[in-house]
Amino acid sequence: MTFEVEVEGRIRTIVIEHGDNPSSFRVQIDGEPGVVDAVRAGDKSLSIFGRVTFLRNGGPEKGTLRIGAAVQVTAGPAPGEGIVHLNGRTIRAVINGRRRRAAADEGAHGPGDVVVAAPMPGRIVRVLVAPGDQVTARQGLVVVEAMKMENELRAPRAGRVKEVSVVPGASVEAGCVLAVIE
Amino acid sequence: MRVLIANRGEIAVRVIRACREMGLPTVAVYSDCDRAARHVMEADRAEHIGPDEAVRSYLNFSAILDAARRSDADAVHPGYGFLSENAAFARACVDAGLTFIGPAPGAIEMMGSKTEARRAAMRAGVPVVPGTEAALGLDTAEEELTAIAADIGYPLMVKAVAGGGGKGMRVVEDPGGLLGALRTARSEAGSAFGDTAVYLERLLPRPRHVEIQLLGDSHGTVIPFVERECSIQRRHQKVVEESPSLAVSPALRARMAAAAAAVARAVGYTNAGTIEFLLDEDGSFYFLEMNTRLQVEHPVTEMVTGVDLVQWQIRIARGERLDLEPEQALTPRGHAIECRLYAEDPDENFMPSPGLIRGLRPAGGPGVRDDGGVSAGYRVPVFYDSLIAKLVTWGNARDEAIARMGRALREYQVLGIRTTIPFFLWLMQEPDYLAGRYDTTYLDRILAGRQGPFVEVAEEDAALAALAAALDVYFRAAGAGGARAVNGPRPLWTQIGRREALRG
Numbered sequence: 228m229t230f231e232v233e234v235e236g237r238i239r240t241i242v243i244e245h246g247d248n249p250s251s252f253r254v255q256i257d258g259e260p261g262v263v264d265a266v267r268a269g270d271k272s273l274s275i276f277g278r279v280t281f282l283r284n285g286g287p288e289k290g291t292l293r294i295g296a297a298v299q300v301t302a303g304p305a306p307g308e309g310i311v312h313l314n315g316r317t318i319r320a321v322i323n324g325r326r327r328r329a330a331a332d333e334g335a336h337g338p339g340d341v342v343v344a345a346p347m348p349g350r351i352v353r354v355l356v357a358p359g360d361q362v363t364a365r366q367g368l369v370v371v372e373a374m375k376m377e378n379e380l381r382a383p384r385a386g387r388v389k390e391v392s393v394v395p396g397a398s399v400e401a402g403c404v405l406a407v408i409e
Numbered sequence: 410m411r412v413l414i415a416n417r418g419e420i421a422v423r424v425i426r427a428c429r430e431m432g433l434p435t436v437a438v439y440s441d442c443d444r445a446a447r448h449v450m451e452a453d454r455a456e457h458i459g460p461d462e463a464v465r466s467y468l469n470f471s472a473i474l475d476a477a478r479r480s481d482a483d484a485v486h487p488g489y490g491f492l493s494e495n496a497a498f499a500r501a502c503v504d505a506g507l508t509f510i511g512p513a514p515g516a517i518e519m520m521g522s523k524t525e526a527r528r529a530a531m532r533a534g535v536p537v538v539p540g541t542e543a544a545l546g547l548d549t550a551e552e553e554l555t556a557i558a559a560d561i562g563y564p565l566m567v568k569a570v571a572g573g574g575g576k577g578m579r580v581v582e583d584p585g586g587l588l589g590a591l592r593t594a595r596s597e598a599g600s601a602f603g604d605t606a607v608y609l610e611r612l613l614p615r616p617r618h619v620e621i622q623l624l625g626d627s628h629g630t631v632i633p634f635v636e637r638e639c640s641i642q643r644r645h646q647k648v649v650e651e652s653p654s655l656a657v658s659p660a661l662r663a664r665m666a667a668a669a670a671a672v673a674r675a676v677g678y679t680n681a682g683t684i685e686f687l688l689d690e691d692g693s694f695y696f697l698e699m700n701t702r703l704q705v706e707h708p709v710t711e712m713v714t715g716v717d718l719v720q721w722q723i724r725i726a727r728g729e730r731l732d733l734e735p736e737q738a739l740t741p742r743g744h745a746i747e748c749r750l751y752a753e754d755p756d757e758n759f760m761p762s763p764g765l766i767r768g769l770r771p772a773g774g775p776g777v778r779d780d781g782g783v784s785a786g787y788r789v790p791v792f793y794d795s796l797i798a799k800l801v802t803w804g805n806a807r808d809e810a811i812a813r814m815g816r817a818l819r820e821y822q823v824l825g826i827r828t829t830i831p832f833f834l835w836l837m838q839e840p841d842y843l844a845g846r847y848d849t850t851y852l853d854r855i856l857a858g859r860q861g862p863f864v865e866v867a868e869e870d871a872a873l874a875a876l877a878a879a880l881d882v883y884f885r886a887a888g889a890g891g892a893r894a895v896n897g898p899r900p901l902w903t904q905i906g907r908r909e910a911l912r913g
Contacts, residue, residue: 228883228887230882230883232875232879234872234878235866235871239872239875241875241879252880254880256872256875263876267884271824273877273880273884275877275880279872279876284868290868290869292869292876294873294876296873298874298877299770299824300880301825302767303767303825309881310767310768310824310825311874311877311878312768312824313870313873313874313877315818315819316831316864316866316870317823317824317830317831318874320874320877320878322879346760346761347760347761347762347763348763348791349761349791373761373791374752374753374761374763374792374793374794375794375795376761376795378760379758
């Protein structure tokens with residue numbers, strides 16, 4: 228079984244196959260083979276031991292994972308998103324995100340458009356831009372109030388405001404489109 | 410005595426714990442979205458008080474008093490926030506024959522007005538930050554305002570009389586900015602507190618925020634406690650507190666404690682309260698305001714004195730005598746630090762991160778105290794503030810408390826929502842924080858000057874996380890490794906596995 232897993236902005240191709248005994252698996256990380264022994268330790272926990280090589284910064288330098296770890300894994304809030312807790316860090320892993328994004332991009336907006344959506348439900352306090360405005364990356368677009376705080380949502384990149392979909396005072400749900408940058 | 414807790418989240422859980430230790434039955438109240446909240450689960454019984462919006466539930470007097478009547482409660486603990494500093498609510502409780510676990514309504518009223526509180530401090534002989542004695546009249550002529558401001562000196566602050574939480578506050582650097590700042594502060598104060606009254610105060614450039622907890626009983630005894638250092642603030646909101654303060658010597662402690670007690674005695678204060686001071690670089694201190702309730706950061710005081718402040722609140726409300734040793738309250742044993750774990754994403758400019766908590770494992774072990782307010786399976790709502798837990802560590806000395814905090818933060822697992830844990834992991838290694846070189850401007854300054862994620866993930870960990878995530882989905886799809894979902898369906902995560910299984 229092959230997975231494309233995005234962690235910390237890098238996509239790694241992971242291949243998993245059954246090994247010689249029930250808890251043994253032949254794996255590949257970006258084509259580098261290894262063997263791990265893995266069992267479930269409860270619904271949200273995996274115990275993994277083994278030795279796997281991987282390519283540093285996409286290669287050619289190799290690193291070695293000497294794994295002897297209990298790793299917490301649970302499903303995340305977004306489709307295909309998993310949350311991994313190891314070594315005191317909470318790390319987000321998105322499985323096959325590239326494929327899903329490609330499918331999503333075939334949606335309503337043009338190929339260069341960036342949709343700015345509400346990350347959480349809230350109330351629109353201020354709208355800082357109007358359609359036609361040129362914006363720079365990280366420029367504030369809309370201020371949403373949630374959890375007793377005002378939060379400024381910023382442009383993910385520079386561009387022109389194609390559409391503003393909300394007005395001050397409006398209530399929005401998570402995922403609700405606030406503005407579109409082209 | 411049956412105690413109704415007119416609050417939610419971690420502070421409701423904290424009060425329930427105190428009541429249970431005293432053998433007192435508890436009543437929780439909840440809004441629609443809090444039905445399955447932890448404080449509801451842990452109370453002996455629970456009463457529904459209305460819809461999600463706080464004004465219709467946790468701020469709704471009559472719904473809460475009805476709940477008290479229905480549940481046959483004898484006393485009301487207001488926690489902090491919500492109705493805790495609302496004199497009319499305290500009075501309504503008393504009128505309904507309930508014991509209000511807090512100060513008398515008159516004391517709440519007086520100290521709730523910043524200008525009245527300043528006058529009370531001055532009467533008690535306690536220095537206040539130089540500023541206007543009363544609210545500025547709306548009809549004060551421009552020339553007069555300019556003269557008053559010049560008298561106080563720049564830079565100065567415009568502050569809301571009814572203020573709190575950094576709202577209705579404006580810094581004025583020079584005379585040119587005065588009138589504009591007055592206008593915006595008035596309008597902000599009007600919408601936040603329904604009161605446009607503002608006053609002026611000199612701005613200390615690099616003060617520390619140091620506060621004195623105190624308890625007063627109804628027999629005239631007032632006991633001040635060792636100080637709390639609360640200078641680590643983001644946008645005027647405290648995020649880390651510790652006790653004792655590195656900037657306070659035993660002699661200064663004695664003077665600050667005596668000043669705090671003098672203010673409390675001057676107004677006949679009872680129950681738990683806190684006097685906030687600004688401590689200048691030269692060691693002089695100024696009365697800032699009084700909080701007439703239990704503070705969020707009360708656990709650090711409890712950790713270094715061994716006194717249970719919430720139990721004392723209840724005992725004082727029952728009319729008991731405060732028979733604590735004043736020496737015990739003023740002498741810190743070791744050092745305690747509190748980190749406020751918020752449902753916010755520190756890597757996205759502390760954006761709120763409400764949602765379903767899919768997994769939760771709080772930290773434990775030596776010297777660790779978790780004042781948590783949520784549980785796995787609970788959906789953190791958007792309607793209230795984002796504090797999900799207070800993580801407190803204790804050590805014989807400050808460096809031991811910091812090392813424990815670093816360890817506990819790494820242990821603490823919250824899966825499903827973002828929290829401020831990575832930010833605290835970074836802070837607990839920040840050189841100026843470690844050295845105790847900070848004031849109230851420190852955190853905003855240092856945050857403005859840094860970039861990148863708070864916790865760097867090593868490539869090894871990233872690769873292992875990718876492998877673990879893939880194995881998890883593989884197990885779920887193939888049923889290998891004894892995999893069986895015991896916590897119900899996980900549609901999205903599972904779907905991917907299935908799809909991959911079909912692909913082969």
